[in-house]
Amino acid sequence: MHQHTLTELSQLLQSKQLSSEEMTKTYLARAEKFNPLLNCYISLSPERALQQARAADKRIHQGNAGPLTGIPVTHKDIYCTDGLKTSCASKMLDNFIAPYNATVVEKLNDAGMVTLGKSNMDEFAMGSSNENSYYGAVLNPWDTARVPGGSSGGSACAIAARLTPVATGTDTGGSIRQPAALCGITGLKPTYGRVSRYGMIAYASSLDQGGPMAQTAEDAALLLNAMAGFDKRDSTCVELPVDDYTASLNNSIQGLKIGLPKQYFGDALDSNIGDLIHTAIKQLQQSGAIIHEIELPNTHLSIPAYYVVAPAECSSNLSRFDGVRFGYRCEDPKDLSDLYCRSRGEGFGKELKNRIMIGTYVLSAGYYDAYYLKAQKIRRLIRDDFQQAFKEVEVIIGPTSPTTAFKLGERTDDPVSMYLSDIYTVSVNLAGLPAISVPAGFVAGLPVGMQIIGNYFSESRLLNTAYQFQQKTDWHRTLPEGYN
Amino acid sequence: MQWETVIGLEIHVQLSTRSKIFSAAATAYGAEANRQACAVDLGLPGVLPVINAGVIKKAVKFGLAVNAEIAEHFVFARKNYFYPDLPKGYQISQLELPIVGYGQIAIRLDDGSNRIIGITRAHLEEDAGKSLHEDFHNMTGIDLNRAGTPLLEIVSEPDLRNAQEAVAYMKKIHTLVRYLGISDGNMQEGSFRCDANISIRAKGDTKLGTRAEIKNLNSFRFVEQAILHEIDRQIDILESGNKVVQETRLYDPDKNETRAMRSKEEANDYRYFPDPDLLPVELSRDDIESIRTELPELPDAKRQRFIKAFNLSEYDSSNLTISRELADYFEATVQASGGEAKLSANWIMGDLSAALNKENKDITKSPVTANALGGMIKRIKDNTISGKIAKQIFEDMWNGEGDADTIIEVRGLKQVSDSGLIEKLVDEVIAANPDQVEQFRSSPGEKQGKLIGFFVGQIMKKTQGKANPQQVNALLNKKLTAG
Numbered sequence: 001m002h003q004h005t006l007t008e009l010s011q012l013l014q015s016k017q018l019s020s021e022e023m024t025k026t027y028l029a030r031a032e033k034f035n036p037l038l039n040c041y042i043s044l045s046p047e048r049a050l051q052q053a054r055a056a057d058k059r060i061h062q063g064n065a066g067p068l069t070g071i072p073v074t075h076k077d078i079y080c081t082d083g084l085k086t087s088c089a090s091k092m093l094d095n096f097i098a099p100y101n102a103t104v105v106e107k108l109n110d111a112g113m114v115t116l117g118k119s120n121m122d123e124f125a126m127g128s129s130n131e132n133s134y135y136g137a138v139l140n141p142w143d144t145a146r147v148p149g150g151s152s153g154g155s156a157c158a159i160a161a162r163l164t165p166v167a168t169g170t171d172t173g174g175s176i177r178q179p180a181a182l183c184g185i186t187g188l189k190p191t192y193g194r195v196s197r198y199g200m201i202a203y204a205s206s207l208d209q210g211g212p213m214a215q216t217a218e219d220a221a222l223l224l225n226a227m228a229g230f231d232k233r234d235s236t237c238v239e240l241p242v243d244d245y246t247a248s249l250n251n252s253i254q255g256l257k258i259g260l261p262k263q264y265f266g267d268a269l270d271s272n273i274g275d276l277i278h279t280a281i282k283q284l285q286q287s288g289a290i291i292h293e294i295e296l297p298n299t300h301l302s303i304p305a306y307y308v309v310a311p312a313e314c315s316s317n318l319s320r321f322d323g324v325r326f327g328y329r330c331e332d333p334k335d336l337s338d339l340y341c342r343s344r345g346e347g348f349g350k351e352l353k354n355r356i357m358i359g360t361y362v363l364s365a366g367y368y369d370a371y372y373l374k375a376q377k378i379r380r381l382i383r384d385d386f387q388q389a390f391k392e393v394e395v396i397i398g399p400t401s402p403t404t405a406f407k408l409g410e411r412t413d414d415p416v417s418m419y420l421s422d423i424y425t426v427s428v429n430l431a432g433l434p435a436i437s438v439p440a441g442f443v444a445g446l447p448v449g450m451q452i453i454g455n456y457f458s459e460s461r462l463l464n465t466a467y468q469f470q471q472k473t474d475w476h477r478t479l480p481e482g483y484n
Numbered sequence: 485m486q487w488e489t490v491i492g493l494e495i496h497v498q499l500s501t502r503s504k505i506f507s508a509a510a511t512a513y514g515a516e517a518n519r520q521a522c523a524v525d526l527g528l529p530g531v532l533p534v535i536n537a538g539v540i541k542k543a544v545k546f547g548l549a550v551n552a553e554i555a556e557h558f559v560f561a562r563k564n565y566f567y568p569d570l571p572k573g574y575q576i577s578q579l580e581l582p583i584v585g586y587g588q589i590a591i592r593l594d595d596g597s598n599r600i601i602g603i604t605r606a607h608l609e610e611d612a613g614k615s616l617h618e619d620f621h622n623m624t625g626i627d628l629n630r631a632g633t634p635l636l637e638i639v640s641e642p643d644l645r646n647a648q649e650a651v652a653y654m655k656k657i658h659t660l661v662r663y664l665g666i667s668d669g670n671m672q673e674g675s676f677r678c679d680a681n682i683s684i685r686a687k688g689d690t691k692l693g694t695r696a697e698i699k700n701l702n703s704f705r706f707v708e709q710a711i712l713h714e715i716d717r718q719i720d721i722l723e724s725g726n727k728v729v730q731e732t733r734l735y736d737p738d739k740n741e742t743r744a745m746r747s748k749e750e751a752n753d754y755r756y757f758p759d760p761d762l763l764p765v766e767l768s769r770d771d772i773e774s775i776r777t778e779l780p781e782l783p784d785a786k787r788q789r790f791i792k793a794f795n796l797s798e799y800d801s802s803n804l805t806i807s808r809e810l811a812d813y814f815e816a817t818v819q820a821s822g823g824e825a826k827l828s829a830n831w832i833m834g835d836l837s838a839a840l841n842k843e844n845k846d847i848t849k850s851p852v853t854a855n856a857l858g859g860m861i862k863r864i865k866d867n868t869i870s871g872k873i874a875k876q877i878f879e880d881m882w883n884g885e886g887d888a889d890t891i892i893e894v895r896g897l898k899q900v901s902d903s904g905l906i907e908k909l910v911d912e913v914i915a916a917n918p919d920q921v922e923q924f925r926s927s928p929g930e931k932q933g934k935l936i937g938f939f940v941g942q943i944m945k946k947t948q949g950k951a952n953p954q955q956v957n958a959l960l961n962k963k964l965t966a967g
Contacts, residue, residue, distance in 0.1 A: 079530075080528075080529065080530045086529070086530075088529070093529065096529065098528075098529075098530075099523065099528070100528075198530065198531070199530040199531070201529040201530045202530070202761075204760075205760035205761050206760035232534065233532060233534060234532050234534075235532065235533070235534050235535065235761060235762050235763055236532075236760075236761065236763060312757060313760055315564075315755075316562050316573070316574055316755070316757070318573075319564060319566065319572060320529070320571060320572045320573050321529075322566060322568075322573060324568050325526060325626075326528065326529075327529075336568065340566055360755065363564070363755035363756075363757055364753055364755060365755075368757070
């Protein structure tokens with residue numbers, strides 16, 4: 001059963017061949033069995049899950065079920081889940097039971113989904129390898145000596161090992177797409193403002209965006225249908241009607257203009273990955289797509305700009321974790337300053353402290369113009385690059401990550417090489433665009449992801465392109481060994 | 485050396501919205517600690533702010549009332565600092581692109597002259613919570629009910645030159661925000677408070693001296709005293725050849741002194757940056773003009789109109805327009821009295837305000853309604869009662885014994901204007917008091933005015949004060965001098 005996609009599981013539920021309770025028990029058992037090895041869950045919530053499963057079975061019986069009713073889901077531990085631990089993979093929130101639901105969680109609950117548990121991640125979503133977790137690193141199911149990518153590494157890993165049919169993720173600089181690529185699954189980062197950020201613990205508010213992670217484009221479309229939409233509790237959420245993202249999956253891509261940015265196929269790219277992406281592009285051409293070479297000339301500025309903007313926002317967003325009202329508080333503080341310094345010093349991990357310090361620095365009097373303002377200008381240049389490109393082409397395709405999954409510990413002492421794993425993904429966040437990563441083959445037994453970037457609110461077209469590609473390929477149906 | 489004082493005020497006005505600036509929690513004063521703080525006010529992980537549209541409207545009203553530029557595009561910024569009663573570790577405020585730009589307001593000085601004071605800007609921000617240091621056994625309690633309360637910070641130009649001007653300016657703003665209905669202006673509850681920036685320079689200098697900022701002054705009296713004290717302190721420093729240090733000071737009303745809180749070196753770097761959780765707000769010209777149509781008549785315009793329409797003095801008109809409620813009360817009284825503006829003004833500023841002060845009551849809580857007071861004044865004017873009887877009736881009305889006509893009826897207080905009866909009484913009194921009549925007749929004219937009081941008193945005694953005093957006086961004069 002665990003090999004089924006969400007779409008297939010949904011049919012089994014609707015035709016009453018299987019109950020949600022049975023399905024939930026199967027996935028819980030798998031999670032309990034493999035989590036000690038993979039460490040992709042911070043917490044499992046069997047009681048909540050079974051309760052929701054029984055309620056879903058009732059709904060299915062009464063005939064008022066939707067396609068997601070009764071389907072198990074895993075939430076990245078950055079989403080607040082009422083009554084469940086919401087840790088953000090940080091010691092700081094190890095004791096935090098969220099008193100409310102994030103909008104995304106509320107929407108998926110309303111759709112009748114079953115919360116299996118909360119997935120592991122890089123602490124406060126800061127990282128590209130999932131090694132920055134208070135609960136330890138997540139392993140890649142394709143090779144447990146390797147990282148699953150980050151920051152939504154737990155969600156990607158759990159889907160790849162089929163411990164959950166689908167999961168939620170968040171993407172600030174590539175945190176859905178890069179782990180999706182490294183784990184061989186499908187992950188979509190929607191347009192900024194398409195999915196509510198309410199209840200999604202903020203890392204960098206102007207870049208953060210929640211999105212679906214799944215085995216296939218079709219599953220991602222179903223999940224996005226329920227996640228997307230205006231929320232009056234999030235001022236940055238856009239008040240636009242939500243497409244039925246499954247409606248256009250079967251559309252032809254005949255005549256689709258695809259741009260290949262020269263800058264995404266440079267020296268940084270592993271040539272084996274480059275070959276696979278070119279093969280994938282040929283397959284799209286065979287389906288009628290037209291290929292154009294394009295330029296995104298300011299791509300090289302995206303990592304530096306990102307590492308100014310994101311730390312600046314994070315330094316402020318993380319100020320609320322001060323040991324006063326919730327979360328970790330140090331033992332016996334001797335005064336207020338000691339309370340702050342030790343609570344934060346002991347409660348936050350190393351990468352957070354790096355970014356808080358960088359962020360504090362770039363916002364300081366005398367440095368603001370040189371760093372923060374300049375980074376905002378670069379952001380505009382990058383946005384303009386994309387808009388220029390979208391005059392010629394409808395989607396842009398390239399690799400999601402310059403390498404396949406790297407070894408645990410390989411880059412932990414070299415932050416710059418770690419930051420460069422997001423070289424093809426961060427500019428999308430800086431511009432606020434949607435992009436999807438789909439499995440495009442294997443190099444030495446490790447999955448490779450292809451990234452498809454579209455213009456604002458073009459999620460339907462991205463999912464359509466990805467779906468058409470997946471009709472011609474079976475990379476997304478290939479499973480790692482040893483998880484039966 | 486001749487010194488000149490330069491003062492600028494930052495007034496914090498709490499805007500009177502039911503819910504907070506960025507959350508749906510209530511703003512009502514006096515709730516049990518932390519009962520009016522929702523997830524957003526507590527700064528829980530994951531929550532987001534959403535601007536309360538009512539707050540924007542109120543700020544625009546203020547801007548329009550001081551002829552300021554209203555921004556069609558304004559931005560919220562984060563002011564970052566750590567404090568236990570600041571839940572998010574930053575305050576949402578405005579730095580660049582505030583909602584209200586440069587404006588002006590006229591203040592009236594004691595000598596009757598006017599001065600124009602510049603308003604640099606006014607911006608929106610959220611209030612912090614409160615740290616409670618008592619009753620917690622060496623610990624600090626935090627009450628976040630105030631956190632997220634909407635504030636409009638009104639920053640003046642350094643145009644004020646002494647404590648009196650500063651107080652006049654503050655009072656003017658206080659009157660204005662209450663007229664506009666954007667704040668209750670309640671100073672005890674902290675809805676209206678200010679920080680004063682004070683510096684001293686040699687008279688004639690154009691460069692500003694080093695300033696000290698005195699924080700959190702919440703009464704007109706404290707503003708005046710704090711400024712007077714601070715001026716003395718700074719002049720003493722300068723005259724002894726030392727330099728004023730730029731710092732933040734606190735005024736202690738018990739000791740009537742200011743003392744240092746933190747110096748410039750210890751000041752925070754607030755690392756302001758645009759709040760990414762809140763998009764820039766766009767206001768169209770149409771939005772602004774539609775808010776303009778909702779503006780009430782403003783204090784200056786009302787004062788001018790009262791002078792013209794009711795023939796009042798500048799003094800009376802200023803007093804009666806000090807608040808919108810008082811002005812409304814006055815107009816309603818005049819209406820009910822059949823147009824007796826001067827009598828209405830005298831009664832309101834005299835007996836009524838004395839009675840209100842005595843019981844510490846606001847005009848809106850007056851037991852005597854404008855209608856009742858006007859009704860009584862009507863009876864004075866048509867000679868049904870005398871001014872003296874009116875005082876008694878006013879007291880009865882205050883004590884809830886009905887309107888003037890009822891009291892007159894029940895108590896039989898109707899004035900006696902029957903000239904036959906009055907003449908009879910006058911004759912009786914003259915006949916009964918030959919000595920006083922003799923004394924009156926032998927006194928010079930200027931003393932007679934005083935002596936006639938005795939006869940008036942006798943007649944009033946006989947009529948329980950109801951005899952028409954004009955008639956009594958006229959007859960007495962005639963008969964006493966005629967003899």
